[in-house]
Amino acid sequence: MTSETKPVVRRKLVVFACFLVTAVTLIPVVMMVLVAFQSDDESMAAKPSFWPSSWHPENLTRVFDLVPLGKYLLNTIYFAAGTTILETVTAALAAYAFARLNFPGRSWLFGVYLATLMIPSQVTLIPQFVLVAKLHAIDTWPGMIVPHAFTAIGVFLLRQFFLGIPRDYEEAARLDGANRWQAFVRVIVPLALPALATLAVFKFIGQWNNLLWPMIISNSDATRTVPVGLQVFQDINGTQWNLLLMAATVTTIPLIILFFLTQRWFVRGITMSGLGGR
Amino acid sequence: MAVGTPPATSTPVPLTPATAPRRRSREALTAWLFLLPSLIGFVVFTVGPVVAAGVISLLDWNLFSSPTWVGLRNFARLGPDPTFWSALGNTAYFTLVSVPLTILVSLALALLLNQGIRRIAVFRSLLLLPYATITVAVAFVWIWLYIPHDGLVNTVLGWFGISGPAWLISDNWAMPALIVMSVWKSFGFGMVVILAGLQTIPQQLYEAGRVDGASPWHSFRHITLPMLSPALFFVVVTSVIGSFQVFDQALIMTNGGPGTRTTTLVMYIYQTGFKNYDQGYAAAQSLVLFAFIVLITAGQFLFQRKLVHYDK
Numbered sequence: 001m002t003s004e005t006k007p008v009v010r011r012k013l014v015v016f017a018c019f020l021v022t023a024v025t026l027i028p029v030v031m032m033v034l035v036a037f038q039s040d041d042e043s044m045a046a047k048p049s050f051w052p053s054s055w056h057p058e059n060l061t062r063v064f065d066l067v068p069l070g071k072y073l074l075n076t077i078y079f080a081a082g083t084t085i086l087e088t089v090t091a092a093l094a095a096y097a098f099a100r101l102n103f104p105g106r107s108w109l110f111g112v113y114l115a116t117l118m119i120p121s122q123v124t125l126i127p128q129f130v131l132v133a134k135l136h137a138i139d140t141w142p143g144m145i146v147p148h149a150f151t152a153i154g155v156f157l158l159r160q161f162f163l164g165i166p167r168d169y170e171e172a173a174r175l176d177g178a179n180r181w182q183a184f185v186r187v188i189v190p191l192a193l194p195a196l197a198t199l200a201v202f203k204f205i206g207q208w209n210n211l212l213w214p215m216i217i218s219n220s221d222a223t224r225t226v227p228v229g230l231q232v233f234q235d236i237n238g239t240q241w242n243l244l245l246m247a248a249t250v251t252t253i254p255l256i257i258l259f260f261l262t263q264r265w266f267v268r269g270i271t272m273s274g275l276g277g278r
Numbered sequence: 279m280a281v282g283t284p285p286a287t288s289t290p291v292p293l294t295p296a297t298a299p300r301r302r303s304r305e306a307l308t309a310w311l312f313l314l315p316s317l318i319g320f321v322v323f324t325v326g327p328v329v330a331a332g333v334i335s336l337l338d339w340n341l342f343s344s345p346t347w348v349g350l351r352n353f354a355r356l357g358p359d360p361t362f363w364s365a366l367g368n369t370a371y372f373t374l375v376s377v378p379l380t381i382l383v384s385l386a387l388a389l390l391l392n393q394g395i396r397r398i399a400v401f402r403s404l405l406l407l408p409y410a411t412i413t414v415a416v417a418f419v420w421i422w423l424y425i426p427h428d429g430l431v432n433t434v435l436g437w438f439g440i441s442g443p444a445w446l447i448s449d450n451w452a453m454p455a456l457i458v459m460s461v462w463k464s465f466g467f468g469m470v471v472i473l474a475g476l477q478t479i480p481q482q483l484y485e486a487g488r489v490d491g492a493s494p495w496h497s498f499r500h501i502t503l504p505m506l507s508p509a510l511f512f513v514v515v516t517s518v519i520g521s522f523q524v525f526d527q528a529l530i531m532t533n534g535g536p537g538t539r540t541t542t543l544v545m546y547i548y549q550t551g552f553k554n555y556d557q558g559y560a561a562a563q564s565l566v567l568f569a570f571i572v573l574i575t576a577g578q579f580l581f582q583r584k585l586v587h588y589d590k
Binding site for chain 2 (some may be wrong): 011014015018021022025026027028029031032035046047048050078089090091093094097098101102103104105106109112113116117118119120121122124125127128129130131134146147148149150151152155174180184198208209211212216222226227234243244245247248249250251252255256259260263266267
């Protein structure tokens with residue numbers, strides 16, 4: 001083979017490998033959707049089939065009749081959005097203080113924040129539960145949201161971004177008479193929007209996925225989230241695979257859509273933070 | 279939101295010995311106002327609970343009756359408890375296999391996507407899809423794929439003449455089955471981080487290497503890997519932390535079984551605290567886990583000094 005054709009062949013091989021890997025990776029997701037449309041008998045047959053021999057879109061409405069899936073989805077949005085907003089706002093304020101303001105004990109306190117990154121969530125799980133129980137906040141939104149809205153990782157990530165913003169921008173605003181709060185809101189926040197979005201997407205996906213905490217704190221349909229709700233669904237129906245996987249499909253789609261809409265920020269955020277390199 | 283910062287003077291006063299301390303204390307006050315919301319939450323929901331976990335670990339307490347003080351007895355119970363040791367072993371097994379596997383898969387796919395092909399964003403998005411799914415939901419899909427005899431996984435193995443095990447109820451194969459699912463679920467995150475790292479490596483380095491007659495393996499070993507080490511380190515640290523917390527897929531797919539073969543530490547702490555209502559013992563277990571994480575993180579950072587290359 002000549003040196004001109006070699007790169008072309010190589011490129012074709014790479015593209016083929018990409019297609020192959022992607023196809024294999026997506027099998028579980030495709031199966032989830034296919035089985036969701038199978039008939040009861042077909043999905044529960046001893047020999048599972050891949051392609052539905054008949055399509056049953058009514059499975060969608062059957063799932064909503066069986067469990068209050070819409071309510072669970074709404075609850076998950078409350079929980080994930082509540083923790084995300086609270087965390088992003090408080091972390092941004094704290095990160096600004098750590099990145100830009102001088103105060104006695106700054107590096108010491110930041111060290112304490114960093115050290116807590118090592119604490120496994122299991123250590124705080126039981127005391128947080130006890131605290132929420134003592135405040136009679138079990139099965140309430142504040143009880144679900146507030147304890148999970150403060151993590152050092154958010155403060156750490158945002159401080160990194162804020163340190164990278166040239167001081168001159170802020171000094172210019174200060175010379176124009178802006179106080180610290182105005183400089184923060186008008187200069188730092190707009191410049192850090194990709195970083196704030198990255199933190200928010202990370203947090204939102206993490207909390208949308210969170211099973212353990214809602215499982216412990218929520219004990220009624222009023223606050224039950226999707227991951228907990230899907231589990232209840234398994235108990236009711238055993239292995240009625242078509243309905244179970246229809247529920248899984250319905251609850252996964254919003255997260256996937258959100259992820260696709262925001263992943264450009266998310267990828268840019270990873271690059272900007274220097275996590276991916278220098 | 280009104281944060282009570284006094285309006286700044288229109289022109290900054292030059293720092294003279296007389297005005298400097300006043301400005302400094304005003305800046306400190308502003309700093310504390312910015313910190314306050316985060317700090318209150320941090321103290322109440324992180325620092326306080328860690329201290330409380332220390333106290334609860336010294337109690338015999340079922341959450342409902344009043345607690346009794348038992349000193350270090352909960353820690354002494356760990357020694358002769360076979361489930362605790364098996365949970366610790368399972369967590370170590372899971373971590374030692376799933377973390378290197380996740381890193382290898384992430385690295386391989388990032389390298390593949392970085393070959394200068396068009397539509398890289400499409401492949402990247404599709405390969406990120408497992409990461410963007412709900413763990414509980416896809417855990418159910420994987421149970422279905424792992425159905426003994428005629429499940430998809432065993433059907434495919436059958437094409438190659440292999441008769442697959444009854445994955446999730448097999449003593450030896452339940453944990454590998456969980457690991458495969460977990461790698462599938464999480465490699466996308468590592469892939470994106472490593473891809474970002476690859477794209478920051480200056481191409482001149484490779485050209486210089488080629489001039490010097492470096493083989494592809496040589497440039498990978500001596501250019502790509504060192505330049506990528508900060509990204510790899512970040513992925514290793516986050517994967518290790520994540521694998522210590524593995525819970526959702528184990529609860530749904532095996533519920534810790536068969537026996538205690540897939541009972542992880544998180545799951546055992548959950549069972550002890552919220553199924554058996556033995557909060558003191560659960561707290562003691564969580565603190566031992568904490569000690570392990572501190573040791574391992576310290577080890578990783580020592581390792582990092584040797585292997586991770588930062589500029590300058």
